[in-house]
Amino acid sequence: MQDPGCPRRRRPAQCLGWMLMASAALCVAEPVAVLPRLQVDFPAASGGKVSESTAVPINGDSLLVAVVVPGADAGNPTLRMGGRLVPVRLVGYDPVSRLGFLKAQDPLAAGSRDWLLDAGGSAAARLQALTPGGAVNCRSNGWVKQVGGKVLPLALLRVNFDQAVPPPGSPLLDSGGRVVGILFQESGSGNTGYAIPAEAVHRVRRDVSNGGRLVRGWLGLTLRAENQSPQIVRVLPGSPAAAAGIRPSDVLLGVGPRRISDYADAANAFFYLIPGQPVVVKVLRGAEPLEFTLTPAKPQAE
Amino acid sequence: MKPSVEQLENLLALRRDERPEEGYWQDFLCEFHQRQRERAVVRTGLKGFFGRVSEWISDLGPSKWAYGAGLAYATVAAMALLMPKDAEVDQTTPASPVNYQVIPAPAPTVEQLDELDLSPSTQGSAGEQVF
Numbered sequence: 001m002q003d004p005g006c007p008r009r010r011r012p013a014q015c016l017g018w019m020l021m022a023s024a025a026l027c028v029a030e031p032v033a034v035l036p037r038l039q040v041d042f043p044a045a046s047g048g049k050v051s052e053s054t055a056v057p058i059n060g061d062s063l064l065v066a067v068v069v070p071g072a073d074a075g076n077p078t079l080r081m082g083g084r085l086v087p088v089r090l091v092g093y094d095p096v097s098r099l100g101f102l103k104a105q106d107p108l109a110a111g112s113r114d115w116l117l118d119a120g121g122s123a124a125a126r127l128q129a130l131t132p133g134g135a136v137n138c139r140s141n142g143w144v145k146q147v148g149g150k151v152l153p154l155a156l157l158r159v160n161f162d163q164a165v166p167p168p169g170s171p172l173l174d175s176g177g178r179v180v181g182i183l184f185q186e187s188g189s190g191n192t193g194y195a196i197p198a199e200a201v202h203r204v205r206r207d208v209s210n211g212g213r214l215v216r217g218w219l220g221l222t223l224r225a226e227n228q229s230p231q232i233v234r235v236l237p238g239s240p241a242a243a244a245g246i247r248p249s250d251v252l253l254g255v256g257p258r259r260i261s262d263y264a265d266a267a268n269a270f271f272y273l274i275p276g277q278p279v280v281v282k283v284l285r286g287a288e289p290l291e292f293t294l295t296p297a298k299p300q301a302e
Numbered sequence: 303m304k305p306s307v308e309q310l311e312n313l314l315a316l317r318r319d320e321r322p323e324e325g326y327w328q329d330f331l332c333e334f335h336q337r338q339r340e341r342a343v344v345r346t347g348l349k350g351f352f353g354r355v356s357e358w359i360s361d362l363g364p365s366k367w368a369y370g371a372g373l374a375y376a377t378v379a380a381m382a383l384l385m386p387k388d389a390e391v392d393q394t395t396p397a398s399p400v401n402y403q404v405i406p407a408p409a410p411t412v413e414q415l416d417e418l419d420l421s422p423s424t425q426g427s428a429g430e431q432v433f
């Protein structure tokens with residue numbers, strides 16, 4: 001029987017090849033097709049503006065994460081799933097990363113995804129962004145640690161898109177369907193945006209999702225923002241750094257798994273410190289590399 | 303009076319004795335050319351130049367004094383026009399040594415953002431940061 005999709009003159013082997021390729025394309029596209037559209041609206045704060053973000057399931061079916069742009073009121077979110085209003089409440093908000101965590105009253109059949117918590121290898125990788133209009137091809141293009149003369153509290157992924165930058169909160173998936181990060185905002189030039197890495201999202205979720213606030217580990221050392229070299233200026237007495245034997249003029253080489261080459265690297269590494277969890281700090285003293293194990297404390301002011 | 307045959311013979315013998323030796327004219331010609339070349343060489347140098355000038359002036363006759371006076375006047379006028387004037391020095395300003403102080407360029411301002419707010423107006427904190 002003649003297949004209506006195959007012209008009469010095309011050979012059967014060629015038709016079979018096209019069918020196999022189409023099947024393979026459907027398999028590759030499958031991970032990005034199952035998520036329903038989750039849109040969160042945050043009302044404008046006084047003198048601010050309304051924020052619209054895509055929400056991403058982060059833990060099970062009921063916890064979602066979204067981006068709250070500056071000027072929006074994070075406290076009164078409205079969630080729509082496929083155009084249908086879903087009761088939701090804000091369970092945590094971190095003003096540093098501007099991530100808001102929402103909990104739906106009823107479990108959502110949105111489907112959760114795996115998150116790639118070590119995004120170091122995703123700094124230059126082909127990705128796909130889930131948008132209301134479907135998947136958008138994009139490519140991560142390194143880390144952004146500083147914008148203008150301002151060092152960011154945490155490094156962001158720079159992502160180049162094939163088309164217009166999707167709305168904030170859009171998840172970025174690697175080839176295995178894992179969430180590498182969520183889009184934070186446009187860069188303002190071309191089809192380029194900044195994304196918060198998945199590791200940062202989970203670091204914030206750890207402290208914030210139960211109504212708390214982000215508490216970064218405190219080592220008790222100081223650096224100067226204008227110094228390119230991550231040289232320690234002072235070690236505060238009684239601090240974990242002083243107890244471990246770190247001295248002023250030591251140059252930071254690494255904090256935990258992160259290598260440090262400048263001040264912005266150090267600021268990013270300190271963002272991930274958790275009070276009470278030991279971390280290995282590598283320094284250069286003169287020409288001698290040294291390693292210390294420090295247990296970050298809660299900041300003294302708190 | 304017609305000379306006798308004997309007188310003619312004596313006269314011919316005398317002429318034969320006065321005839322120069324063979325090669326005399328050749329040597330004379332060579333010496334003449336050599337002297338001519340030496341004279342030409344001397345006239346091409348500075349000395350020859352002055353020599354020719356002095357010969358030319360000598361050939362001018364009484365008008366050489368008028369030429370000389372005109373040349374002297376032109377020389378004095380050229381010197382008056384071309385001589386550089388003395389630089390004017392302001393004596394009212396006391397001389398003082400010039401000090402050059404090397405001022406390093408100010409370090410670029412780098413701020414630490416406390417929040418992830420990338421708007422251009424956001425203010426961060428500069429200087430020493432505690433971690």
